[in-house]
Amino acid sequence: MLRSNADTLRRAECLLAETRAALLGGDLQALPVCCERVRTLVDEITPATLSRDQIVRLREIAAANARLIVAARDGILAVRDRLLAARQLAQGLTTYDQSGAGRTLRIGSPDHERRI
Numbered sequence: 038m039l040r041s042n043a044d045t046l047r048r049a050e051c052l053l054a055e056t057r058a059a060l061l062g063g064d065l066q067a068l069p070v071c072c073e074r075v076r077t078l079v080d081e082i083t084p085a086t087l088s089r090d091q092i093v094r095l096r097e098i099a100a101a102n103a104r105l106i107v108a109a110r111d112g113i114l115a116v117r118d119r120l121l122a123a124r125q126l127a128q129g130l131t132t133y134d135q136s137g138a139g140r141t142l143r144i145g146s147p148d149h150e151r152r153i
Contacts, residue, residue: 042086046095049078053098060105 059067129141
């Protein structure tokens with residue numbers, strides 16, 4: 038089925054808007070579906086189907102989405118690091134004396150409150 042240039046442009050803009058909404062809404066499960074739809078649609082986008090200006094516009098929207106993907110990834114990594122730090126703290130807190138000798142205080146031990 039041959040689709041019109043306007044239809045291709047409309048579908049591309051809608052798909053990029055859906056991807057943006059999924060990223061902003063934290064709906065990471067929707068991203069693989071969007072990605073597969075983008076792959077299919079990219080095959081339809083050529084200089085013969087869309088003008089240079091239309092392709093530039095879609096490229097700009099896609100670049101903005103790419104920045105959101107990077108921000109989402111960075112946020113996920115920051116959360117992972119924070120959870121790891123919290124888990125390590127729950128396992129105990131290491132303190133050092135004047136000579137540099139370390140001592141791990143277990144959470145809930147009698148020394149814990151006094152030492153911190």
